[in-house]
Amino acid sequence: MIFIILKFLKTLKPLLRKRGFIVFTIFLLTVLFFTYLFSTIEHTDYFTSLYWTIITMATIGYGDVVPNTYTGKILAMIVAFTGIAIYTLFISLLAERVASINIKKFLGLLSVNLKNHIILVGWNETSKEAIRELKIGKPESKIVVIVPHDVREPLLSDLHVIVGDVLSEETLRRASVDHASHVIITLDDDSKTVLLTLLIRKLNRNVKIIAEALSFKNVDFIKSAGADKVILSKGLCATL
Structure with a gap:
């Protein structure tokens, strides 16, 4: 008892x-x-x-x-x-x-509960251009942006923003990566892009991953990690 x-x-x-x-x-x-x-x-x-x-x-x-x-x-x-x-x-x-x-x-500490959304990881000029292209070409898209630090930009005012370690599984889960349709990776380090691609592919086998490579010699590494498309410069959203 x-x-x-x-x-x-x-x-x-x-x-x-x-x-x-x-x-x-x-x-x-x-x-x-x-x-x-x-x-x-x-x-x-x-x-x-x-x-x-x-x-x-x-x-x-x-x-x-x-x-x-x-x-x-x-x-x-x-x-x-x-x-x-x-x-x-x-x-x-x-x-x-x-x-x-x-x-x-x-x-940016909340989790999102979305499906068939687009996740953009990283914050640089390529990220900004990708968001602009998405807003024009796919205005109906639900966009989640994962950034490593707090960012105050008018461009993000109507988007879901997640702040956290971009290589953390917990951060990706807060962005509902397991239900995302696309992930766009725009990091300033190709080695991190490889690791992030492996982690995303582990969490979602069906998501379409589009990654930016800073060096041509790293394109094959990123593809081998699971990226569907690897782009050397701008034009990421044209492949969506």
Whole structure:
């Protein structure tokens, strides 16, 4: 029996770390506790007591159910103040969550949930030209740009931006590389392009990979890594 209880508590451990879950649990237990007290003090059924507790905690107070005893009235004041405190906590947590999401989006730390999209990896003049060509030639395309550092460019204002290590599997997964239709690689190092191509091909066997090579002697290496097209200069998007 003890083993079962410990296993159950272990299962709940990840949930207990979440403040929202803790606040909701406190709210639920508080409602049940006040429902029981009001039912006992005012001799009402549990459903009516539950209705009164929720209405009072929300400080709505329709007045159709009211305490008739001094003890019940004291309880009503306690319930009202408790409700204000809990709802304020809920609102602050919600505001914090929204702010956190906006900050992560601003910093490029969010994940995207897209399919059949185009991922562009790297940030240089070739990247910028590729984005311009895509916006003109394929305006309906969903584009995700992975950059190694925070970039503030008007060109990226309407695109999904992921900031992170371009050779990291976690970064690629945040860009939903496993559901992408095309990946365009525009890095300033051919050795990194080879490694990135191998990693992308591992995560998505069917994606079309178009890579830029800085040196002609590295073209075959990049193709061997899994790139479908290797371009020495501009014109990457013409192959899409």
